[in-house]
Amino acid sequence: MRRRTFAAAATGTAVAAAVPALATPKRVGMSDVERLQEKFAAIIATDHRVGGRVSIETQAQGLAGEALALQSRGTASQRTRGALYATAASFISSAMWAAIDGKRFEAAQRHHDRASSLAAMSGDVAIQFRIWSHAGSLYRHLGRPTDALAANDVARSLPIVRRDPLFASLGHARHAAIHGLTGNQGAVRRSLGYAQDALERAADDEPRPVWMAAFYDQAELDGLAVAALMALGQYEDAEARAHRSLAGLRPYMHRSRAITTARLARAQLGQGSVEAAVTTARTVPAEGIAHPRVAGMLNDFGRRLNATAPGSTAARTWDQYTHDA
Numbered sequence: 001m002r003r004r005t006f007a008a009a010a011t012g013t014a015v016a017a018a019v020p021a022l023a024t025p026k027r028v029g030m031s032d033v034e035r036l037q038e039k040f041a042a043i044i045a046t047d048h049r050v051g052g053r054v055s056i057e058t059q060a061q062g063l064a065g066e067a068l069a070l071q072s073r074g075t076a077s078q079r080t081r082g083a084l085y086a087t088a089a090s091f092i093s094s095a096m097w098a099a100i101d102g103k104r105f106e107a108a109q110r111h112h113d114r115a116s117s118l119a120a121m122s123g124d125v126a127i128q129f130r131i132w133s134h135a136g137s138l139y140r141h142l143g144r145p146t147d148a149l150a151a152n153d154v155a156r157s158l159p160i161v162r163r164d165p166l167f168a169s170l171g172h173a174r175h176a177a178i179h180g181l182t183g184n185q186g187a188v189r190r191s192l193g194y195a196q197d198a199l200e201r202a203a204d205d206e207p208r209p210v211w212m213a214a215f216y217d218q219a220e221l222d223g224l225a226v227a228a229l230m231a232l233g234q235y236e237d238a239e240a241r242a243h244r245s246l247a248g249l250r251p252y253m254h255r256s257r258a259i260t261t262a263r264l265a266r267a268q269l270g271q272g273s274v275e276a277a278v279t280t281a282r283t284v285p286a287e288g289i290a291h292p293r294v295a296g297m298l299n300d301f302g303r304r305l306n307a308t309a310p311g312s313t314a315a316r317t318w319d320q321y322t323h324d325a
Helices: 002-018 030-049 054-073 078-101 105-122 125-141 145-156 159-163 165-182 185-201 218-232 235-248 254-270 274-281 292-308 313-324
Strands: none
Touching: 030 054, 030 078, 030 254, 054 078, 054 105, 078 105, 078 125, 105 125, 125 145, 125 159, 125 165, 145 165, 159 165, 165 185, 165 218, 185 218, 218 235, 218 254, 235 254, 254 274, 254 292, 274 292, 274 313, 292 313
């Protein structure tokens, strides 16, 4: 009996030794989400500085993968899991915007599909707004105003728009830019009026996502108004809005400053102010000239300048400037 007991005990000990104790699952919490949100804030800052770069797109995708990896790495509350999906969607929405900004539209569409799926699982209406608002911008840049209006309407139908006038203002301002493509002057004016009214009702101390708090204000509303008015050929009003936008832009908004300056030059050229237009265009910083959208705007500016004032001193000055740049 003792031998059998000993043998059984010995066998059990051997089995126990052969099978390691299961590791306690890691607990994933909101501190992990907050760490990722700090990286998201850094992505936003880089975007405002340079924008459109493949490196931003790639980094954002990698960080989205990091957020999703935490979902399977340990236990978490429902709140934390929702926040992780929202964070992953935020990163992919930044990849989407970098692709739009860099004119890589097929990649932007792929990012939209993934981001909207993640955002739906998160239940976060703020990030859903960002993704669908970006989709509206994507279709606007593709010259598809019907799709752009439909996508932006998805954003504008979300509950956060009724809850926070700042989101409503951005939705209206982007609608105005899209209406500009259709040539609908009345719709542009109405949308800009709604955007202004909502902006004036928005509380400054309302807690908002970093992507919204970091960029949307009167200067950005004016920047979108410039895009809308330029599309309508209303160059005098566009110039006035551009000056106001540039005066109000926050210091770190380098990409927005470059885009608005390029639009200002085009608005001045549209009014026949050739010398002033060239002077303005030459103030776009070298870093801005490298931006895909800005480069496209300045190339278009050069073509229009040479068509408007061929052989003029201003045209020769611009051609020499672009040659030396």
